Amino acid sequence: MGKRKILVTGAFGLVGTDLVSELRKKYSAKDIVVTAHNTIRDGFDVIVEHGDVTDENFLEKIIKKHQITDVYHLAGLLSVGSEKDPQLAWRINLGGLKTVLDLAVKYKVKVFWPSSIAAFGPTTPKENTPQHTVLEPTTMYGVNKVSGELLCQYYNLRYGLDVRSLRYPGLIAYKAPPGDGTTEYSVHIFYAALKDKKYTCFLDKNSRLPMMFIDDAIKGTLQLMAAPPEKITIRTSYNFAAINFTPEELVAEIKKNMPEFTCEYKPDHRQKIADSWPKSLDDSQAKKDWDWKPEYDLSKMTKVMLKEVSKKLRSGSK
Numbered sequence: 302m303g304k305r306k307i308l309v310t311g312a313f314g315l316v317g318t319d320l321v322s323e324l325r326k327k328y329s330a331k332d333i334v335v336t337a338h339n340t341i342r343d344g345f346d347v348i349v350e351h352g353d354v355t356d357e358n359f360l361e362k363i364i365k366k367h368q369i370t371d372v373y374h375l376a377g378l379l380s381v382g383s384e385k386d387p388q389l390a391w392r393i394n395l396g397g398l399k400t401v402l403d404l405a406v407k408y409k410v411k412v413f414w415p416s417s418i419a420a421f422g423p424t425t426p427k428e429n430t431p432q433h434t435v436l437e438p439t440t441m442y443g444v445n446k447v448s449g450e451l452l453c454q455y456y457n458l459r460y461g462l463d464v465r466s467l468r469y470p471g472l473i474a475y476k477a478p479p480g481d482g483t484t485e486y487s488v489h490i491f492y493a494a495l496k497d498k499k500y501t502c503f504l505d506k507n508s509r510l511p512m513m514f515i516d517d518a519i520k521g522t523l524q525l526m527a528a529p530p531e532k533i534t535i536r537t538s539y540n541f542a543a544i545n546f547t548p549e550e551l552v553a554e555i556k557k558n559m560p561e562f563t564c565e566y567k568p569d570h571r572q573k574i575a576d577s578w579p580k581s582l583d584d585s586q587a588k589k590d591w592d593w594k595p596e597y598d599l600s601k602m603t604k605v606m607l608k609e610v611s612k613k614l615r616s617g618s619k
Contacts, residue, residue, distance in 0.1 A: 308369045310336045310354045310401070312345070312375030315485075316415065316469070316522075317513050318477040320373060321347060323523065334367050336360075336376070353548040354397045357404070364408050371526070373413045374401045380419055381481040382573055383442035389569045394445035395452075402456045402464065412464040416450050416538035418511055419443040422466060423577045430579040432540045439577050450537040459535040465525050466538035470545075470582065473602060475609040476514035482509055483574045487551060491610045494555050494562045503569045506549035509580040513543040514597035514605070523592055528591035535586060542582040543595035544602070583599055 307324055311317050312335035324333055333347040336354055348367070352359035354376040363369065376397055383390035398414060405412045406425065421430060422437040436447045449466075456462040471484025479488035486502050493500035505537075521541060525533075552564045587593035597605075 303370070305332065305370050307333045307366050307371050307373065308336070308363060308367070309333065309373045309375060310397070311374070312347075313337060313477065314375060315472055315474050315480060315482075315515070316518065317373075317375045317478045319474055319519050320375070320522065321345060321477070323519050334363060334369065336363070338376075355392060355400060357400045360400060361404055361407075364404055366411065368411055369408070370539060371411045371413075372401055372405060373522075374398060375415060377415075377445075378442070379480055379482040380417075380440055380442040381483060381571060381599045383445065384440060384570075384574075387441040390441045390445060393527045394442070395448055398449050398452060402452065402462065405464070406456065406460045406462050411526070412453075412462065414449060414453060414464065414466050415522075416446045416466050416468045417442070418468055418470050418578050418582070419574075420446040420450060420538070421577070421579050422492055425579060427580045429581050430540065431583050432535065436453045440574055443577075446538075453538070454536040463530055464536065465533060466536075466562040467517060467522060467525060467541040467587075468582070469537045470513045470542060471510035472513055472515055472518050473606060475606060475613060483578075484512065484513070486548060487512060488527070488606075490548075490551065490555070491606045492614070495607065495611050495614055498559070498561050499565075500552075502548045502552075502564055502566045503571050504548055504575050505568045505572060506552075506566045507547050508568075508572070508575045509545055509547045510575060510578060511542055511580070511582050512539070513530075513546045513595065516604040517543050517597050520596070521587070524591055524593065525587075532590050534590055534609055539590075539593075540582045540584040540589045541587055541593070541596060542584040544599050545581045546599050550599065551603070554599050555607070558601075558603065
């Protein structure tokens with residue numbers, strides 16, 4: 302297989318922060334390159350290159366300079382940000398991906414790109430959503446993800462590019478600050494619980510969504526990338542699941558650890574996005590192809606989040 306040189310775009314976001322930490326356990330600092338547009342966070346003991354991921358010249362220069370073999374292309378606008386500026390979302394989410402795929406073909410680079418449950422829409426079966434199903438999203442973010450999945454599959458079929466993808470559910474993490482994704486109430490709630498002992502949730506208490514603790518997401522991502530190419534039967538994006546819960550169930554779990562915690566529900570524009578997504582996913586193909594198995598249930602995840610966010614708040618970091 303030879304020496305690997307890794308490029309991570311969007312390395313300072315929710316997934317990237319934890320992914321780079323995990324990659325550093327396996328690779329040296331000089332074998333990991335990350336791109337930064339304007340965000341820089343301390344504690345990244347890797348090579349940092351500044352530039353725009355939609356700039357083909359910038360990316361090509363990095364791939365050549367560092368002899369990159371693997372790209373984890375995580376840079377993108379999330380669901381809420383994409384609705385605020387659909388034109389920018391298309392340029393970053395689709396334009397950035399196509400640039401990466403074109404360069405990957407040219408330099409024979411292996412690619413990981415995250416899709417999302419946003420690829421599904423109101424007409425998709427809600428329960429145990431199949432791997433192969435209706436994809437008619439009603440958000441720009443979802444349209445970007447379906448387009449990206451088909452683009453990845455096309456580049457695999459047309460050029461033989463080894464590109465792999467997962468449909469991430471809502472991800473719960475503590476190292477990076479929470480963003481403006483629809484499922485990120487599940488991260489904001491821990492900060493509010495520990496700071497104020499109360500939270501106002503922007504989703505209805507019964508909004509069940511597929512979710513996953515970040516450690517499982519990173520483990521699964523690296524597992525997928527390590528699998529032999531002949532095992533990969535899905536070149537659009539794998540359904541990827543762990544737990545699913547409602548805001549009310551998460552609140553109940555937090556209250557087991559913090560009885561004084563209270564939550565009220567004031568659904569806003571994000572409710573419509575959540576309502577268009579599945580409640581649970583069938584990820585049997587991922588289990589069959591590369592032995593996917595999550596480790597965190599709701600209870601275990603809640604305990605870790607309360608402990609780690611509490612540590613962050615005490616140390617004064619966001």
